[in-house]
Amino acid sequence: MNETVVLKRKDRIVKKPDFTEKKSYRPVNVKETGLSFIGHEISEDGNVMNQFFHYDQLYTIRHGWNSKFFKGLLEGKIWGTRCPKCGDTWVPVRTHCWNLDCNLEKTEWVEMPLNGKVHTWTVAGWSGRSSLKRLPIILVYAVIGKSKVAIANELHGIKPWDVEFEMSLKVVFKPEEDRIGAVTDFHFEPADGWEPSPIHQEKERIKELVEPVYKWVKTLK
Template sequence: MTDPRLHEIPDKVEWDVKHPNKFRGNVKETGIGFMGYDYDSTTEQFKVYLHYDQLYYWKYAEVSKLGKGFIDGEFWGTKCPKCGDKFFPPRVNCWNLDDNLEKTEWIKLKQEGIVHTFTIAGWSGKSSLKRLPFVLAYVVVDGCKTAIANELRNIDPWDAEFGMPVKVVWKPEDERQGTVTDWWFEPADGWEPTVGDTPEKERMKELCAPVYEWVKSMD
């Protein structure tokens, strides 16, 4: 199946003639690119195509509902029918040893969560360099027992807090690819930083300042 969103696949590879045995030669680094997806509604299998020097695909297999959910703007997690633990990202089997790998059931989750922990990124891959510095957060979604990592946008990095409430914001439907890059977190509506300026915030501002300067110098 060809998806109209599939990019053209590079077909030229330049080998380093001086070092022909070097594994990667001087192949130009193109970075990772998500190319498209397909979904088989009969088997409910969801597959994502990505390009990193060559074309790969990645099967969601038993957690296909997660990837298909991203396309539809839905969060699907799993729940253990024995102990009630909820998981997002989903786990196929319960992790509690007493539950003897009990098979979990799918549940649709609320698109809200709490920041468990976070970091401020001062360096990144090529595709997001110009958006530095940004916040990467591990978020517990809708009372789950596992946390999921994604970017926390629309916040000054030094204002991020442990335990802050967040909401989910989606890319437009026709740009989604069935991956975590289809969405990101933002502070929940009405949220305000609970503390004013603190020495730690001042320290973070100082650390971010040269990053902002550096980003401004990029073309």
């Protein structure tokens, strides 16, 4: 009898989300085998042993109150948040205001324009294992619309040596069927009508550094 009462109270307090829209893009090599010892090696003199330990887990990132931003990416939209008290706006989003005088005021969602400006940039010739084949990558920190913060993402449609501080950008989304609800669903491109400045010493230097990267990437399997 008591148990029934508790369950009823729980139902009223917490509404469990019903995940009706599901999509899986798990690569075939994720096996979720958990923890296992899968081999070892011993040195010729018999003094040293190494053991190979495999750890393969699937994590769930529960976006919770940030969900609207990531769901927005699937729809080709950039959502930001704004503090109703002080008006500061952010993308990446904050669900509570950063201004201590606003006492963690809950923020409201605002749709951001699909344009921005380069705050700073770099040309990567090396990266994590999962990104090596995409090198060289131009990474920019860009300010979208009136955001108070810069967001990191790739800049496409431009030679690595032609990037400039403060250059105007547009946000370009992948085709809808390729989106996964992550920030990689979009990238930046130079705003329409943007033209690179003439070649100069720094551009020559970046070219010199990047050319071996193009060659090296071609050798990757």
